[in-house]
Amino acid sequence: MVIVMGPGATREHIDALVDLVTSAGGEAYVTRGVSRTIIGLVGDVRQFETLDLRAMPGVSDVLRISVPYKLVSSENQPGRSTVSVGGVPIGGDNMTVIAGPCAVETPDQTLESAHMARAAGASLLRGGAYKPRTSPYAFQGLGETGLKILADVRAETGLPIVTEVVDAADVDLVAGYADMLQIGTRNMQNFALLQAAGEAGRPVLLKRGMNATIEEWLMAAEYIAQRGNLDIVLCERGIRTFEKATRNTLDISAVPVAQSLSHLPVIVDPSHSGGKRELVLPLSRSAIAVGADGVIVDVHPTPETALCDGPQALVGEDIPQLAEAAATLSPLVGRTLTAAPEPVGAGV
Amino acid sequence: MVIVMGPGATREHIDALVDLVTSAGGEAYVTRGVSRTIIGLVGDVRQFETLDLRAMPGVSDVLRISVPYKLVSSENQPGRSTVSVGGVPIGGDNMTVIAGPCAVETPDQTLESAHMARAAGASLLRGGAYKPRTSPYAFQGLGETGLKILADVRAETGLPIVTEVVDAADVDLVAGYADMLQIGTRNMQNFALLQAAGEAGRPVLLKRGMNATIEEWLMAAEYIAQRGNLDIVLCERGIRTFEKATRNTLDISAVPVAQSLSHLPVIVDPSHSGGKRELVLPLSRSAIAVGADGVIVDVHPTPETALCDGPQALVGEDIPQLAEAAATLSPLVGRTLTAAPEPVGAGV
Amino acid sequence: MVIVMGPGATREHIDALVDLVTSAGGEAYVTRGVSRTIIGLVGDVRQFETLDLRAMPGVSDVLRISVPYKLVSSENQPGRSTVSVGGVPIGGDNMTVIAGPCAVETPDQTLESAHMARAAGASLLRGGAYKPRTSPYAFQGLGETGLKILADVRAETGLPIVTEVVDAADVDLVAGYADMLQIGTRNMQNFALLQAAGEAGRPVLLKRGMNATIEEWLMAAEYIAQRGNLDIVLCERGIRTFEKATRNTLDISAVPVAQSLSHLPVIVDPSHSGGKRELVLPLSRSAIAVGADGVIVDVHPTPETALCDGPQALVGEDIPQLAEAAATLSPLVGRTLTAAPEPVGAGV
Amino acid sequence: MVIVMGPGATREHIDALVDLVTSAGGEAYVTRGVSRTIIGLVGDVRQFETLDLRAMPGVSDVLRISVPYKLVSSENQPGRSTVSVGGVPIGGDNMTVIAGPCAVETPDQTLESAHMARAAGASLLRGGAYKPRTSPYAFQGLGETGLKILADVRAETGLPIVTEVVDAADVDLVAGYADMLQIGTRNMQNFALLQAAGEAGRPVLLKRGMNATIEEWLMAAEYIAQRGNLDIVLCERGIRTFEKATRNTLDISAVPVAQSLSHLPVIVDPSHSGGKRELVLPLSRSAIAVGADGVIVDVHPTPETALCDGPQALVGEDIPQLAEAAATLSPLVGRTLTAAPEPVGAGV
Incomplete structure (x- = not known):
């Protein structure tokens, strides 16, 4: 999961997000770009989803990277059923x-x-x-x-x-x-x-x-x-x-x-x-x-x-x-x- | 309801439709155009819908003209609820x-x-x-x-x-x-x-x-x-x-x-x-x-x-x-x- | 810009991407997640777009984060015209x-x-x-x-x-x-x-x-x-x-x-x-x-x-x-x- | 072409349409249904299209029946090109x-x-x-x-x-x-x-x-x-x-x-x-x-x-x-x- 910060996001906004993710048991990696900062999350995606990261101040977008289904996913069963x-x-x-x-x-x-x-x-x-x-x-x-x-x-x-x-x-x-x-x-x-x-x-x-x-x-x-x-x-x-x-x-x-x-x-x-x-x-x-x-x-x-x-x-x-x-x-x-x-x- | 006949519709196709509609208690009015013939139906639309007119030979299209709902229609209750x-x-x-x-x-x-x-x-x-x-x-x-x-x-x-x-x-x-x-x-x-x-x-x-x-x-x-x-x-x-x-x-x-x-x-x-x-x-x-x-x-x-x-x-x-x-x-x-x-x- | 690697991406795939981005004058930051690795890019987005990163081996998705227009963007002119x-x-x-x-x-x-x-x-x-x-x-x-x-x-x-x-x-x-x-x-x-x-x-x-x-x-x-x-x-x-x-x-x-x-x-x-x-x-x-x-x-x-x-x-x-x-x-x-x-x- | 009159259309509305179509060189056939009246038009469709029939009082809908293209139509050239x-x-x-x-x-x-x-x-x-x-x-x-x-x-x-x-x-x-x-x-x-x-x-x-x-x-x-x-x-x-x-x-x-x-x-x-x-x-x-x-x-x-x-x-x-x-x-x-x-x- 990747959090994309808006152009006006402050250092405090970013710190607050890192704290929130960490307190939920995840890890947050910050990459500061020219116009935007992105935060990569490592951990249990479903847990992050309950955090409503999108509503936090400074956040522009939250991108889900792994698929939201598990049992029916080809990642979980390589052969065809x-x-x-x-x-x-x-x-x-x-x-x-x-x-x-x-x-x-x-x-x-x-x-x-x-x-x-x-x-x-x-x-x-x-x-x-x-x-x-x-x-x-x-x-x-x-x-x-x-x-x-x-x-x-x-x-x-x-x-x-x-x-x-x-x-x-x-x-x-x-x-x-x-x-x-x-x-x-x-x-x-x-x-x-x-x-x-x-x-x-x-x-x-x-x-x-x-x-x-x-x-x-x-x-x-x-x-x-x-x-x-x-x-x-x-x-x-x-x-x-x-x-x-x-x-x-x-x-x-x-x-x-x-x-x-x-x-x-x-x-x-x-x-x-x-x-x-x-x-x-x-x-x-x-x-x-x-x-x-x-x-x-x-x-x-x-x-x-x-x-x-x-x-x-x-x-x-x-x-x-x-x-x-x-x-x-x-x-x-x-x-x-x-x-x-x-x-x-x-x-x- | 209006039946639009295809370009290749024959007189027999048209007669068969008129007979079908009439036998279902409706009336059918035929208008022959330059390239197409249309048949206007008068009677209970819901009854015509059970006839599957669209599947009859020679038919190109069937156009419903009245709305398919009744109780909630503004035609059936003029004032607003x-x-x-x-x-x-x-x-x-x-x-x-x-x-x-x-x-x-x-x-x-x-x-x-x-x-x-x-x-x-x-x-x-x-x-x-x-x-x-x-x-x-x-x-x-x-x-x-x-x-x-x-x-x-x-x-x-x-x-x-x-x-x-x-x-x-x-x-x-x-x-x-x-x-x-x-x-x-x-x-x-x-x-x-x-x-x-x-x-x-x-x-x-x-x-x-x-x-x-x-x-x-x-x-x-x-x-x-x-x-x-x-x-x-x-x-x-x-x-x-x-x-x-x-x-x-x-x-x-x-x-x-x-x-x-x-x-x-x-x-x-x-x-x-x-x-x-x-x-x-x-x-x-x-x-x-x-x-x-x-x-x-x-x-x-x-x-x-x-x-x-x-x-x-x-x-x-x-x-x-x-x-x-x-x-x-x-x-x-x-x-x-x-x-x-x-x-x-x-x-x- | 964020590159999302597929579940089967190897260390070589990741290294190749980092090299490619670096050689184009950008910086690449790698975050390894549980099931996926993501790479955050810092630099000129339009230059990265010419790289066709999506076609590189191991890449699952490439997410653009900044907007692709500049002159008409509200980021470049805060007041309304x-x-x-x-x-x-x-x-x-x-x-x-x-x-x-x-x-x-x-x-x-x-x-x-x-x-x-x-x-x-x-x-x-x-x-x-x-x-x-x-x-x-x-x-x-x-x-x-x-x-x-x-x-x-x-x-x-x-x-x-x-x-x-x-x-x-x-x-x-x-x-x-x-x-x-x-x-x-x-x-x-x-x-x-x-x-x-x-x-x-x-x-x-x-x-x-x-x-x-x-x-x-x-x-x-x-x-x-x-x-x-x-x-x-x-x-x-x-x-x-x-x-x-x-x-x-x-x-x-x-x-x-x-x-x-x-x-x-x-x-x-x-x-x-x-x-x-x-x-x-x-x-x-x-x-x-x-x-x-x-x-x-x-x-x-x-x-x-x-x-x-x-x-x-x-x-x-x-x-x-x-x-x-x-x-x-x-x-x-x-x-x-x-x-x-x-x-x-x-x-x- | 078929004109569908609205539920409130009057005899005068219908007569005006018949006159308009006739004066444009077409023929109009009126079918009075239980809740709606429809008028079938015979003649040159493209001429009727310039009449803006839809804007005439009492009209609910105008249905085109023939296709609006000619030279590329399969009706005009039966074999495949x-x-x-x-x-x-x-x-x-x-x-x-x-x-x-x-x-x-x-x-x-x-x-x-x-x-x-x-x-x-x-x-x-x-x-x-x-x-x-x-x-x-x-x-x-x-x-x-x-x-x-x-x-x-x-x-x-x-x-x-x-x-x-x-x-x-x-x-x-x-x-x-x-x-x-x-x-x-x-x-x-x-x-x-x-x-x-x-x-x-x-x-x-x-x-x-x-x-x-x-x-x-x-x-x-x-x-x-x-x-x-x-x-x-x-x-x-x-x-x-x-x-x-x-x-x-x-x-x-x-x-x-x-x-x-x-x-x-x-x-x-x-x-x-x-x-x-x-x-x-x-x-x-x-x-x-x-x-x-x-x-x-x-x-x-x-x-x-x-x-x-x-x-x-x-x-x-x-x-x-x-x-x-x-x-x-x-x-x-x-x-x-x-x-x-x-x-x-x-x-x-």
Whole structure:
């Protein structure tokens, strides 16, 4: 940590800071420049942060130098993590496709979507039973009924389930059905939810807040990790910018950046970032090529009647094209497309 | 609602849309332009939204024309609302100042802050017992202990309490102490929390999400209103932009814009938007002059030891200056500074 | 300047940096922390910048500590500047209103607008003869014909002229007519234009780029100052954000921030930031209250036929309201509304 | 074009609009909805735009439906364009790599960079002789001396030259040396420069403004096209967002979006968007996979002494890796890597 003094800082200001840091158990090294003096701090950063150094007289700025997260940092675990979701790996040398409907609507629609997901190269099934919607007048999801549908479809298809939870009070219920809990973009800083998810004994898919910096995203992951759960997969899903031609702006650079800062796997959601069907395949290819650990895409048998986000769901010819892109691109970036588990009894 | 057809739309595409709208109980009027055809829809917009018109063949765009919120819209209530918080009005011709510490730390610090708040012209006391913090390693608030401190300080000073709630599970507990529930910027789209707050029987201070459009902010208010609670005050607190010289960018224009779209009062938080003490007074003046219904500011007796956001807390000479600014500027925009209630027994 | 070494930096990396800095005539002070080492540099920052320290092995980050501009910095001139435009002051304790049509269209329209400007409290006339337009199909201005109209109106009304120049090649021509050269938001980093304006012998109104940080804005001013012209007035006119309810987001905080970083006067353009007539008066009040040195607003006798930006032009009852707001609010922030010069011969 | 009337619009307001549109030679079709009336306009949109319909009484909004550009629109030319740069194609089924130093510094550095460019798979050489720099104290380029160096290197290596021009006054000079004129991000709306480039008889590489919408980018291209030059290549180079982990946020989705709106080729600059060497290869792969028509990357023989943007220049092992990525990924998206021309006399 470095304290930058203002041009008008006095010797007394500097001495007061050195005393404060020393009394907190740290060491302070003063460098007097031509126009500014800087003070380098050595010791426990978190302790310094409680000192509110920025409010001391003469201080112009306080620069944090080490990262504010620990458990999820690549500094604390050099190798890259692999997270197992119902036996399906995400991370390492794998390229994992997750697919399914935005929302669970009916058993048939969900089952049909699961078959589409598998055909698209997916080894995990996504589908929302609890939907956070901007409008209170929009479809809010089937709740536990939807979870039961997902469980039935898993039994039939063998695909483990990724599904969203939106309230800390629901975490245990959802964890009773799901193989992986998804925390959505609007809840990335719902700290009660993060903590509950950290204790639920399930891997967590943590979407980046649409307005969150990469650092804040990793801090949110740290909330989960702190509760003892390091089975976290990060998901870039687009950020909010001035550009309105797409629903959000996919921050493709966030994939390599987050992978360098953290050991956690990082996947991409091309469906919610682009918001348009015709962008999903190019963005999926882009995500695989940039080195993402996976993609999560919306599919729907009849997008024109979907209760949620139909315009971005893949359908028809899109499905084999996604499978082919995943299969052919993955080896070029040193990865192998994860195979889907067989249904129980499939081999009998 | 208007459907814009693409350049390649056929007669069959248009007929299919007219049929779909008609079968949903609406009316469709077709206008053929030189390069595009548009279809104007008459009927219940929310019903049309379930049709997913955007996914129909030939459609290029679907333009919503009426606003997606109803209860909080100025179209549905022409006059401006006044919300009463423990007897203190916000809205109408009032200019209401809310002040207090960012976080409740100790009884003394809270009481002293309350005296500062009153001296600054405030008629309501703010103070956080539950703090949503970006870092899991930062001070998270005193919880119910903090609420009890606030209640004690209210008893002594007469100032009603505004305090934040961060989890739907805590709403009833917090509502048992607070005169007004605050929903913070990170929770603006925590829909479970919004709904719980809508049923708690307390006025709600709804901060704008730092990445939320004004429309999304009003939709969030609609979630509260839908549960029967129209005692909502909107709070502009800065949005996230590329500019990093301030903590956030105060969107001062959002005040008149939100006041024209909604009948709800709109106040401004100059402390959290600017993030620096020296900006709080100029931004407070700016907020009053633009026509805000109030301001909410941080004060602290010893900012340099504050556990949260010390650098932005007003102190010392700032206090009478805020009081004077509020008193002298308010009449120039047709408002009267709200008087603080006397402590119970004060008149005896 | 501070160099932050990465966690894997070796002793050799550090020694190489110390040698490099020393050989460039600077001094380097090394502070070894628990997880990181930092190196504080003392000497000429601009020289260090040519070293590309960031590319040296082991370096994680390089933090600049002093500001990158000099002539326009408040560190180099403690008092606040006053700029004289044809005898009318901007800065100091003055509140200066500039008003006029967005574009010069006809002699009558310009003269009538000038009378409106004076009635609105303005002491300077704005009006564009060269218009940078997003669309090549939009009205691009009258060019020199427009400049002559402005000069005629100045002769009749006594109001000095502020007008835009969009190409370095036109600077001398425009400076032959104008009392102040305006550089628009799209040209804030047109460095050839900045340099030409710096040599033209006229004060310059430098609008902030809609995507420019405050620091970049001051760097652009430094380009002008470097050519010997310190008669620069900064103009905040809104930045581009995700919010689309207004044309741009007026960054009201930029006024006190820029005033603290630089000695140059800072004014606000509420017309182009809001983009809507009904926002201009509230935003003007807000600008005066925040402490701006002036405002620049669009007026037009018949906005519905304006060739440019009619929807944001003040008209009718807006005019006396702006004058009243400027007259009554200015004293509350320690300023006096600048009086308009009389026409030549007016006293005869 | 569609006019949306406000809730309080009267019959007279509507009649006045119909009359106005009719008198301008258009047709107006009125649809009365439950809460709003809309008016569909048929005729020449550009004529309607001069009417300032938005300023008419009763009008709430005016929605443009067709795109505001014509010559560069995919509606006006269905097939995709191929632009020839000194015989090297960009567009069609080609994947074209452009590489070279950010700035031309010396003959040796430029020649060495050209050899690196060829080894990286490039068929065109980039290099700046005129550098627009945020700071007036930074290296501004060698000017015509730099152009001569580029021409010498072209003679020796056979690689056609892409170089930036920053002032309309320099266009003819630069066009005398360059095979393609580059217009940089800060000049995307320097309309004088766009028009001069449109008349220079050279293909133009138009970088997207870091704050420009895709629509504004295409409008800027339209300025060039209007002067008779349709040999334009669009270059996405990152936009400015709140995220500061990268220099800019590469808007990878802009590639397929711009390709669907316009027939012009679209390439990507991964060096200036990411701003860090380690991001250039992943982002290049991402750009090729998303379907870009090319990439433009910085290379430098000794990045640690580069006068401009050294930290993002490829060097050493990066070079063959880029070549391999371009060669192996291109076929997967239906493209062929463009071969570099041989030096004149190479075959002798």
